[in-house]
Amino acid sequence: MVATKDMPQKEYVLKGNAACAGCQDMVALRHAHKALEGNVIQVVPACCTSVVQSLWPKSCLDIPVLNTAFAASAATASGARAALRAKGITDTTVMVWAGDGGTFDIGIQALSGAFERRTDLLYVCYNNQVYSNTGTQRSGATPLHAQTTTTWYGKKEPEKMLDLIVAAHEPVYQTTANSSYPRDLYDKFKKAKEIEGPKFIHIFLPCPQAWNYPVEIGVEIGKLAVETGYWIMWERLGDEWTLGRQSKRFQDPDNRKDIEEFLKLQGRFSHLFKPKKDEKKIQDLRDFVQHRWDAVLRTFT
Amino acid sequence: MVNEVDINPKTRGDMPKTSYSKPTIGSMGKTGSWRTFSPEINYDECSKCRTCWLHCPEAVISQDEDGTPHIDYDYCKGCGICAQVCPKHCISMVRDLEKKEVEA
Amino acid sequence: MKTMLMSANYAAARATVSARVEVVAAYPITPATTVPEQIALLSEDGVFKGEFIRVESEHSAMFACIGASSTGARAFTATSSNGLLYMDEGLHWAAAARLPIVISNINRSVSPSWNIHVTHDDSMSKRDTGWIQFYSASVDELYHTIIQSFKLAEDERVLLPVMVNADGFVLSHTVSTFDYLEPEEVDKFLPPYNPPHWKMDPDDPVSHGNIVFPEHYQEFRYQMHESNKNALTVFEEVEKEYKKLFGKYFGGPIDCYKCDDAEVIFTSQGTIGAEAKDAIDELREEGHKVGNARVRMVRPFPVEKIRELASKVKAFASFDRSASYGFGGPVANDIRASLYHTDYRPFVKSYIGGFGGRDITVPDIKEIVLDTVNVVESGELGPEETWHDLR
Ligand SMILES: Cc1ncc(C[n+]2csc(CCOP(=O)(O)OP(=O)(O)O)c2C)c(N)n1
Ligand code: SF4
Ligand code: SF4
Numbered sequence: 177m178v179a180t181k182d183m184p185q186k187e188y189v190l191k192g193n194a195a196c197a198g199c200q201d202m203v204a205l206r207h208a209h210k211a212l213e214g215n216v217i218q219v220v221p222a223c224c225t226s227v228v229q230s231l232w233p234k235s236c237l238d239i240p241v242l243n244t245a246f247a248a249s250a251a252t253a254s255g256a257r258a259a260l261r262a263k264g265i266t267d268t269t270v271m272v273w274a275g276d277g278g279t280f281d282i283g284i285q286a287l288s289g290a291f292e293r294r295t296d297l298l299y300v301c302y303n304n305q306v307y308s309n310t311g312t313q314r315s316g317a318t319p320l321h322a323q324t325t326t327t328w329y330g331k332k333e334p335e336k337m338l339d340l341i342v343a344a345h346e347p348v349y350q351t352t353a354n355s356s357y358p359r360d361l362y363d364k365f366k367k368a369k370e371i372e373g374p375k376f377i378h379i380f381l382p383c384p385q386a387w388n389y390p391v392e393i394g395v396e397i398g399k400l401a402v403e404t405g406y407w408i409m410w411e412r413l414g415d416e417w418t419l420g421r422q423s424k425r426f427q428d429p430d431n432r433k434d435i436e437e438f439l440k441l442q443g444r445f446s447h448l449f450k451p452k453k454d455e456k457k458i459q460d461l462r463d464f465v466q467h468r469w470d471a472v473l474r475t476f477t
Numbered sequence: 478m479v480n481e482v483d484i485n486p487k488t489r490g491d492m493p494k495t496s497y498s499k500p501t502i503g504s505m506g507k508t509g510s511w512r513t514f515s516p517e518i519n520y521d522e523c524s525k526c527r528t529c530w531l532h533c534p535e536a537v538i539s540q541d542e543d544g545t546p547h548i549d550y551d552y553c554k555g556c557g558i559c560a561q562v563c564p565k566h567c568i569s570m571v572r573d574l575e576k577k578e579v580e581a
Numbered sequence: 582m583k584t585m586l587m588s589a590n591y592a593a594a595r596a597t598v599s600a601r602v603e604v605v606a607a608y609p610i611t612p613a614t615t616v617p618e619q620i621a622l623l624s625e626d627g628v629f630k631g632e633f634i635r636v637e638s639e640h641s642a643m644f645a646c647i648g649a650s651s652t653g654a655r656a657f658t659a660t661s662s663n664g665l666l667y668m669d670e671g672l673h674w675a676a677a678a679r680l681p682i683v684i685s686n687i688n689r690s691v692s693p694s695w696n697i698h699v700t701h702d703d704s705m706s707k708r709d710t711g712w713i714q715f716y717s718a719s720v721d722e723l724y725h726t727i728i729q730s731f732k733l734a735e736d737e738r739v740l741l742p743v744m745v746n747a748d749g750f751v752l753s754h755t756v757s758t759f760d761y762l763e764p765e766e767v768d769k770f771l772p773p774y775n776p777p778h779w780k781m782d783p784d785d786p787v788s789h790g791n792i793v794f795p796e797h798y799q800e801f802r803y804q805m806h807e808s809n810k811n812a813l814t815v816f817e818e819v820e821k822e823y824k825k826l827f828g829k830y831f832g833g834p835i836d837c838y839k840c841d842d843a844e845v846i847f848t849s850q851g852t853i854g855a856e857a858k859d860a861i862d863e864l865r866e867e868g869h870k871v872g873n874a875r876v877r878m879v880r881p882f883p884v885e886k887i888r889e890l891a892s893k894v895k896a897f898a899s900f901d902r903s904a905s906y907g908f909g910g911p912v913a914n915d916i917r918a919s920l921y922h923t924d925y926r927p928f929v930k931s932y933i934g935g936f937g938g939r940d941i942t943v944p945d946i947k948e949i950v951l952d953t954v955n956v957v958e959s960g961e962l963g964p965e966e967t968w969h970d971l972r
Contacts, residue, residue, distance in 0.1 A: 180527040181544060187536040191552040192503030195534065197511060198556035202534040217652065217781045226791060230504035233484055233493075235788035238500035240781040242651050243790035244644060245670050251641030255606060255648025255656070256781060258632035262603035262654050268783055286644070289637030358531050392557030392570075395532055489800035494740055494808070495679040496801055497779040497787040 177359050178366075184210045193236030195228035198391035200355040200381040200398065201302050202228065205237075205273070207358045208300065211365030214239055216269040217260075219253040221283060222246040223275035224308045224383075247282040249274045250290035253297050269369055271298040276317035277307045280338050291345035291374040298368050298375045302355075304383035305335070312386040320464055321457045323444045324386075330447060330457070334464050339378060340475055343412065348373035351411040355381035356398025357422060364411070371413075380407045388443025397441055405432040405465045408472055417476035427469065435462045503552065508535070512555030514570035516548055522567030529559035529568060582827060585761040589720040589752045592759050593659060593685045593745075594619035596727035598629050599767045603654035603774075606634040606645035608664060611697045612749040613687040616659035631655075639664040643671030643682075650680035651789060653780040655731060655773075657682070661749060662689035662703040669707070675742045676711025677805060678790065681734030681774065682742040683727060684712075688851065688902075689749040690937045698938020699748040701850060701903035705879075705911045711805050713743040713812050714880040716850035721759035722831045723747050725823070726877075728767060732819050737777050738811045748851045748902075750938065762827065770826055810881045834878035835886045839865065843872030845953050846890055849900040850876050850912060853941050860946035871950050876912055887919045896928035898953035900946075900969075902935045909933070909966045928956050934969030945970065 188209035195202045201224055209216070218241045220226050226243050229235045244252040249272040257270045274283055279301035290297055306324055307313040314324040314331050317338065321330040342350060349371050353361045361379065368375045382398050384391040401407035402422050409420030425431045436458060439445040448454045483491040484501070518529075525544030534556060537549040548559075560568040585595070593616050597605055605624075607617035623629035631654075636642045639660050646656040660668065665686050675682050690700040704714060713733065717723040723745065730743035747753055779787050793801065813834060824830040838858050840846055847857050854875030861873045874890060874897075876883070891897070901910030908914060913931030920929070930953045935941040949969060956963060 180531050183531075185540070189536050190500060190502045190504065191535050191537045191549060192505055192508045193535075194505045197534075197554035198558055199534050202536075203532060206534075206536055214786075215783045217783070219648065229498070229788050229791040230501075231498075232496040232791055232793045232797065233486070233498045234501035234504035235498035235791055236501070236504045237788055238786055240783055240786045241788035241791070242648065242781055243788065244647065245674060247640060248644035248647075248671070251606075251636060251638075251644040252648035252651075254634055254636070254641070255604060255645035255650075255654075256652045257648075258604045258606070258634050258645065259649040259652035259654035259656075262632050262649075285637060286641050289641055292637070293635065392561045394534075394556075394558055395562050486797065489803060492797065492800055492804070493778055494801075494804055495677065495778070495789070496791070496793045496797075497789045498791050500786055500788075 178362055180359060183362060184213065186210065188214060188238045190236040190238055193228055194230040196385055198384045198394050199228065200383065200394050201225060201304070203358060204302055204355045204361060204379050204381055207362045208365045209239060211362045212269055212271070212369055215267060216271050217242065217256050219244055219249050219256065219270070219272045221249040221274050221278040222309060223278050225273050225275070225302070227309060246278055248286055249278055249283055250286035250297065250299060254290045254293065254295050257296055269298055270296065271300060273300050273302065275308070276301060276303040276305060277315045280316035280336050288345065291347060295374055296372050298377065300377045300379065302379045302381055304381050304386060306383065306386045308383050308386045320460055321445065321448060323447060337468065337471060340471065342376045343475065345374065347376045349375040349413055351377055352407070352409055353377055353379045354398050354402060354407060354409060355379060356395045360422065386444070389441050393441060397438070400433065400438040402426065403433045404435045404438045405429065405469060406435060406438055408469065410472065412476065429466065435465055507551050508554050509551045512553060512573060514555045514557060515550065515573050516553065516555070516557065516559050516568050517571050518546060518548065519567040519569070520545070522565050524565050526564060528562050528564060532558050532562045534558065582760050582762055582766065584758050586756060586758050588615065588754050588756050589723045589747050590615040590687065590754065591619045592720050592724040593727055594623060595761060596724050597631070597657050598623060599762045599764055600728050600731050600771060601630070601655065601764050602657045603631040604634065604646065604649035604656045605631060605658060606636045606642045606649070607658045608636050608639045608642045608660065610661045610664040612689055612753045613659045613661040613664065613685070616685060639667040640671060643668040643675065646682045647671060647675050647678065647680060650682050651678065651781050653774065653776050657684070659685040659687065661687045662691050665703045665707065666691065672707055672710040672712060677801065679740040679805070680742060681731065681740060683730045683734060684742070684744050685727060686744050686746045687749050687753045688746050696937045697749065699751055699902065700936045701901070704744060704746050705903040707744070708880055708911065711741060711809060712880065713741055713809065714746065715743070715877055716746045716879060717752065717877070718852050718855040718875060720752070720755060720757040723752065724759050725829050726831070728762070728771065729819050729823055732771050733812060733816055735774050736815045739808050739815050741805070741808055741812065746851065751852045760829065770823060812881050813883060816878065831877065832875070834883035836875040836877055838873040840872035840874055840890060842870055844870040844895045845898060845950060845957060846872045846874050846894050847898045847900065847946060847950050848874045848876055848912065848916065850879065851902065853900060853902065853935065853946070856941065856943060857946050860943045860950065863943065864947055864950055869954055871954070879912065882915050882919065884919045887916055888923055888925065891920050891923065891925035891927050894927050895957045896930060896953045898930050898932060898950050900932045900949060904933050913966070928953065928962055930956060931966040932969045933966060939970065
């Protein structure tokens with residue numbers, strides 16, 4: 177893994193922007209762009225990332241950004257890639273940077289189409305598990321029992337296992353990542369940059385606004401997601417699947433921290449602890465953790 | 478290619494045909510004003526591990542060649558993440574008001 | 582220039598070769614389907630040199646064109662009815678982003694019920710998107726209008742997307758001769774597209790389309806409106822140059838036939854306007870002073886041309902193959918609105934019909950024109966709108 181001191185100093189995410197204090201999306205963007213080194217066209221659908229850029233005529237992103245409609249990122253990126261091909265430009269990365277709403281829900285058709293066409297495209301889903309832009313409504317990525325403004329008493333359905341859907345498209349490179357592990361994230365973008373074809377990076381990132389946790393503990397929450405086994409770090413290069421070093425220990429349930437440690441820090445799960453602890457619902461989430469491990473391992477190993 | 482984006486258009490005459498924006502530091506102004514608590518680095522303790530630089534969402538921490546971090550208070554939003562991730566616990570979050578009082 | 586014999590859809594596909602289109606993204610829908618089919622073949626045979634993206638939907642077709650155009654490529658798509666409606670979000674987007682994309686919309690009825698034949702409801706419902714709109718009446722006209730549209734769209738004074746409409750089946754599948762231009766010939770007319778203001782370029786990064794506050798949003802839309810109106814002047818120049826280079830001319834925004842001394846003018850969009858010439862000839866033989874004005878350009882609306890005609894005639898018989906439901910024929914409404922602030926007060930009769938592919942033949946047109954002739958003679962307007970051949 178890259179040493180921190182060897183990471184580029186150049187910042188493509190410029191300070192003084194419109195992101196909320198502590199926004200983990202900005203951490204992910206910072207290191208993604210350090211890896212891509214500016215030779216990139218970034219397509220952004222409606223989501224927080226369209227807002228954090230700030231107001232016309234200024235932008236905090238020092239790279240070309242094409243904002244597009246909510247459902248249209250992978251299609252827009254397909255067009256950008258085709259234009260580059262028509263002009264004989266091959267070394268520019270075309271990247272989608274979309275939220276979970278723009279990926280799991282409204283944008284899934286365009287994503288599926290672009291991948292089936294084997295578009296040379298790096299599709300990044302930054303997953304904050306909710307529609308943050310519009311004020312915290314549920315998405316297909318919102319976990320079971322999480323409170324949102326469209327699931328006031330907690331979501332009744334577990335999250336969609338998008339990775340398995342994406343994997344069915346057999347991308348040339350697919351990986352999960354987490355904003356709390358920026359060096360690992362940087363390495364993954366470096367790797368993706370060098371590979372031609374459809375690539376998918378799924379970044380788990382905590383959102384202090386929507387998850388309602390003290391803004392300073394964003395990194396801790398992201399790490400707890402891994403340490404409780406809730407979020408699994410893995411990579412798949414072609415058919416070769418590897419469990420990430422951050423997650424290896426947590427394949428064994430005995431090594432995992434209890435899911436409660438992850439849940440209790442977040443306001444969106446507070447109803448599981450107050451006024452009375454809801455053991456059943458916490459157990460549901462504990463079960464989901466194992467369920468996801470089983471599904472992922474069954475699919476890839 | 479020309480980029481005639483006027484940063485402060487007064488009338489439509491100064492505006493381009495469609496809304497494209499230029500990369501700008503401080504696109505939302507001096508976001509340091511959002512801050513209630515300010516990170517203060519105790520340089521005696523700092524091991525120059527660069528961890529704060531790595532996790533700062535705002536990219537306001539710069540480093541010297543040797544890794545010594547410097548915070549740009551004009552833009553630091555005071556999220557406190559640097560203080561949380563610092564392995565040496567040598568960044569403390571100080572209420573701006575208190576700080577000013579102390580200075581006075 | 583050489584003569585080719587093919588359907589309008591195949592000719593539209595050929596126009597992408599002639600105009601050196603760099604990116605086509607399209608999705609099949611009857612009756613536009615044979616456009617992308619033919620482009621696919623031309624692409625696989627190496628005749629079409631650009632990129633052809635076989636997208637998974639029309640929404641994606643339009644946004645792929647938007648992505649391509651934003652990256653500096655000349656982009657084209659084709660669709661019909663439900664496909665055009667599915668693109669709606671992208672139609673507004675392309676216009677406001679000032680991207681010179683060209684679409685060939687093969688007019689088809691909108692569902693329900695399923696009906697694959699011509700009605701103009703699909704494109705007429707898109708009049709307010711900011712796109713420039715043409716309606717064509719022959720294979721030759723469709724082919725050349727597509728080439729001209731790129732020049733018009735890419736003109737700095739316009740910078741807006743263009744929709745070239747053609748009646749489903751009646752025109753799209755009609756096989757006819759047309760004058761084909763090799764790309765080398767078109768080069769004299771149409772230089773490579775080079776976005777004058779912005780594009781996605783890592784060497785000169787800009788963010789396009791981030792937030793604009795109320796302080797400025799309106800001014801962007803105002804500019805779009807003014808540029809759309811500029812298209813009338815620019816199109817005149819484009820047609821003039823085209824005529825000089827290739828000897829082809831289709832009559833400006835409104836193609837007039839025997840209008841000079843006419844007392845009643847029949848207006849329509851699309852192929853009916855070609856059919857109408859025969860009707861006018863017969864009526865003239867029968868002693869009526871009538872003319873035919875085929876409205877080729879619906880947006881921007883050729884207000885001045887309408888006023889010029891209105892200054893000479895006693896009545897318009899305006900035929901719309903679509904309805905602005907609840908408020909009559911869309912082009913009839915535009916004609917009336919164009920005249921309100923003038924002193925010209927011809928009767929403007931609105932006829933609506935030919936929906937779902939119902940034939941409008943010479944006798945139909947004669948019946949309509951004669952109805953308006955009667956209005957002139959009696960001095961009684963009668964109904965403001967008439968659904969023709971209503972059973
Ligand atoms: C077609 C359409 N429907 C709805 C919206 C409103 N909208 C904008 S962003 C958004 C949610 C975005 O959520 P997500 O993709 O998870 O990104 P986040 O805001 O969480 O970063 C919604 C519903 C829209 N812009 N376009
Ligand atoms: S709402 Fe969340 S994801 Fe959106 S900018 Fe704020 S912190 Fe970032
Ligand atoms: S408080 Fe937040 S914004 Fe300020 S330097 Fe620390 S991490 Fe960066």
